[in-house]
Amino acid sequence: MALRAEYLPPANPRPEGSPGTGSPDPGSPGPGSLAAGRGLDWFNLFVANIQTGFGPFIAVYLSSQSWTQTSIGLALSIGTVAAMASQVPAGAVVDAMPNKTRVAAFSVLAFTACALMFAIYPIPLFVYLAEVLHGISSCTLGPATAAMSLIIAGRFGMGLRLGRNARYAAIGNGVGALLMGACGQYVSERAVFYLTAAFTLPALAALLPLRRVAIAGSDLQPPPRQPGQGRAQFLRILADRRLVIFCGCAMLFTFANAPMLMLMSGTMTAKVGNPSLLIAACIVLPQIIVAIASPAMGRLAERRGRRIVLMIGFCVLPLRGLLFATSTNPALVVAVQALDGIGGACFGIMVPLIVSDVAARSGHFNLSLGFVGFAIGIGGTLSTPAAGWLADHFSMRAAFFFLSAVGVAAVLLVLAAMPETRPKVDADG
Amino acid sequence: MPPDHPIEAPIETPAAPPDLPPQAPPPKQRPKPRPEPPPPPPPATAPAPAPDAVVKPLDNSVVTVLGKKVQGPKGEDMGRVVDVLADASGRVRIAVIEFGGFLGVGNRRIAVDWSLLRFDPDDQSKALTLDVSRKRLQSAPEYKNTAYPQALMAPPASAAPQTPVEAPTPSAAEGKK
Numbered sequence: 001m002a003l004r005a006e007y008l009p010p011a012n013p014r015p016e017g018s019p020g021t022g023s024p025d026p027g028s029p030g031p032g033s034l035a036a037g038r039g040l041d042w043f044n045l046f047v048a049n050i051q052t053g054f055g056p057f058i059a060v061y062l063s064s065q066s067w068t069q070t071s072i073g074l075a076l077s078i079g080t081v082a083a084m085a086s087q088v089p090a091g092a093v094v095d096a097m098p099n100k101t102r103v104a105a106f107s108v109l110a111f112t113a114c115a116l117m118f119a120i121y122p123i124p125l126f127v128y129l130a131e132v133l134h135g136i137s138s139c140t141l142g143p144a145t146a147a148m149s150l151i152i153a154g155r156f157g158m159g160l161r162l163g164r165n166a167r168y169a170a171i172g173n174g175v176g177a178l179l180m181g182a183c184g185q186y187v188s189e190r191a192v193f194y195l196t197a198a199f200t201l202p203a204l205a206a207l208l209p210l211r212r213v214a215i216a217g218s219d220l221q222p223p224p225r226q227p228g229q230g231r232a233q234f235l236r237i238l239a240d241r242r243l244v245i246f247c248g249c250a251m252l253f254t255f256a257n258a259p260m261l262m263l264m265s266g267t268m269t270a271k272v273g274n275p276s277l278l279i280a281a282c283i284v285l286p287q288i289i290v291a292i293a294s295p296a297m298g299r300l301a302e303r304r305g306r307r308i309v310l311m312i313g314f315c316v317l318p319l320r321g322l323l324f325a326t327s328t329n330p331a332l333v334v335a336v337q338a339l340d341g342i343g344g345a346c347f348g349i350m351v352p353l354i355v356s357d358v359a360a361r362s363g364h365f366n367l368s369l370g371f372v373g374f375a376i377g378i379g380g381t382l383s384t385p386a387a388g389w390l391a392d393h394f395s396m397r398a399a400f401f402f403l404s405a406v407g408v409a410a411v412l413l414v415l416a417a418m419p420e421t422r423p424k425v426d427a428d429g
Numbered sequence: 430m431p432p433d434h435p436i437e438a439p440i441e442t443p444a445a446p447p448d449l450p451p452q453a454p455p456p457k458q459r460p461k462p463r464p465e466p467p468p469p470p471p472p473a474t475a476p477a478p479a480p481d482a483v484v485k486p487l488d489n490s491v492v493t494v495l496g497k498k499v500q501g502p503k504g505e506d507m508g509r510v511v512d513v514l515a516d517a518s519g520r521v522r523i524a525v526i527e528f529g530g531f532l533g534v535g536n537r538r539i540a541v542d543w544s545l546l547r548f549d550p551d552d553q554s555k556a557l558t559l560d561v562s563r564k565r566l567q568s569a570p571e572y573k574n575t576a577y578p579q580a581l582m583a584p585p586a587s588a589a590p591q592t593p594v595e596a597p598t599p600s601a602a603e604g605k606k
Contacts, residue, residue, distance in 0.1 A: 052532065055532060055533060055534075056532065056533030056534055057532045057533040058533070059533050059536075060527075060530075060532075060533045060536070063496055063509060063511045063527060064496050064509060065496060066493065066495045066496035067496070068495065068512070069511055069512050177531075177532055180532060181531050181532050184532065261534060261535075262534065262535070265530070265534055265535030266535060266537055266571060268535075269529045269530070269535050269537060269567070270537070270567055270568050271567075271568070275529035275530065275531075275535060275537075275567070276529060276530060276531045277531075278535075279529075279530055279531035279532075279534050279535040280531045280532075282534075282535075283531060283532070283534060392573055392575055
């Protein structure tokens with residue numbers, strides 16, 4: 001313990017030698033990490049590419065393989081449960097791993113295995129296995145990516161870094177959706193998973209410049225631990241009021257956000273000539289907005305604080321719900337989807353940013369991310385059936401009003417209880 | 430399409446044909462959802478009064494249905510069959526087809542009358558044909574597993590069996606769990 005403490009940076013909040021602190025602009029990555037930053041950009045892009053194939057498309061693919069609706073439902077539930085159950089443990093595991101890049105690489109390799117299992121041999125055993133594996137490795141990959149970002153950018157460059165991450169992830173999502181959609185339509189459903197497996201290779205390659213990224217000396221480095229302090233520290237982080245409130249905000253936001261497009265698309269597509277094209281527009285347009293808006297949002301979070309960005313993202317959500325409730329005009333729906341891009345950009349950046357504010361140097365950064373991920377998972381899992389039930393038993397409009405109300409509750413929670421978490425040291429604008 | 434279902438598992442005379450071609454695996458049969466009853470156990474060595482089923486060769490006049498693509502009268506893409514519904518007598522009444530959407534988002538499920546589907550057993554890989562215009566299919570109410578599901582039925586008078594059938598949209602299908 002004492003030996004380790006020797007080469008620890010001094011315990012001031014902006015340790016010397018920490019990347020991101022040496023340069024005048026707190027956002028720019030430290031010297032030497034330029035290549036690493038580029039690598040992280042591409043990594044985010046390709047991972048987003050990969051994840052498009054594992055979404056709701058799996059249900060389509062399994063139907064094409066003569067799976068019954070019951071078995072498909074079971075497979076998807078297994079995936080959901082695996083992801084939910086592994087959020088928190090995966091966070092703890094990533095915390096314990098010294099080399100976050102290696103964690104990311106293994107997670108991507110797990111994706112390769114999942115995609116190949118789906119593509120080559122979609123029998124129940126392998127599909128269930130792939131669902132579990134995908135659930136777990138998603139839970140290790142997210143925190144590992146956030147940890148690499150924190151190491152590269154430092155706490156004070158984290159907002160800008162996450163803005164970049166979100167931009168490249170959005171590009172990957174949009175391009176991935178178009179490629180995979182076209183592949184499923186014109187080649188075959190199976191080919192989508194071969195394409196997914198192929199995308200894991202460039203994702204791995206993008207990690208190469210990051211392979212020497214180390215915790216030591218970075219803002220992820222926990223302070224030297226006093227004997228017996230570990231558990232107390234751990235509990236303190238989880239009982240941190242800011243983290244708990246943010247978990248609540250994130251859960252409400254996801255609850256209101258997750259089912260909106262699903263709900264809308266069913267009715268809207270009944271009216272148009274080419275429903276697939278319309279849905280594609282509804283998926284890709286928000287990604288374009290995210291790609292455009294994310295860096296600005298990251299900058300805003302660094303200059304003006306987290307609360308303002310959080311408020312922007314949370315406020316557009318009930319607005320979107322109300323607009324959906326009033327109109328099913330396809331053109332308007334696509335336009336309203338742009339709001340989803342704004343909300344997505346804010347939320348995607350704020351989750352790792354606020355967690356890094358709260359827990360970066362606690363030694364439990366990834367565990368804390370896992371907790372927020374768990375809250376998000378609960379919100380997303382509960383809301384789709386709830387909204388569907390409302391739409392079936394009352395009306396689509398009632399469902400959208402309900403989701404908007406939940407969105408308003410999220411806004412109120414941010415307004416009333418969520419404190420500003422931006423680190424104080426850098427208080428000048 | 431009532432005549433030929435593989436459901437008529439024969440409870441036939443015990444004239445168990447001694448030497449059937451026991452293989453000739455039934456190519457692709459059983460247009461039923463997967464939760465199928467377990468196959469009857471092989472008859473015991475004991476006398477065995479009347480076997481509950483006998484093995485017979487199955488000709489190629491049946492096609493698999495689940496997961497099969499569906500096309501419109503003009504060959505346009507109309508999704509695929511994801512479920513079939515049968516009534517108490519075991520007769521298949523409804524095919525549930527899923528179509529539209531992009532990458533699994535925004536798919537719609539429509540229940541259609543079994544008699545609106547045309548099959549071509551000669552080409553096992555060919556899509557089924559649904560004699561309904563795409564527009565009609567698209568505007569049909571979504572099939573939901575609720576108390577009062579609706580389905581796209583053939584017109585009651587069975588006027589013209591060919592070409593886009595203009596089915597009255599909200600003709601309710603009996604709620605059959």
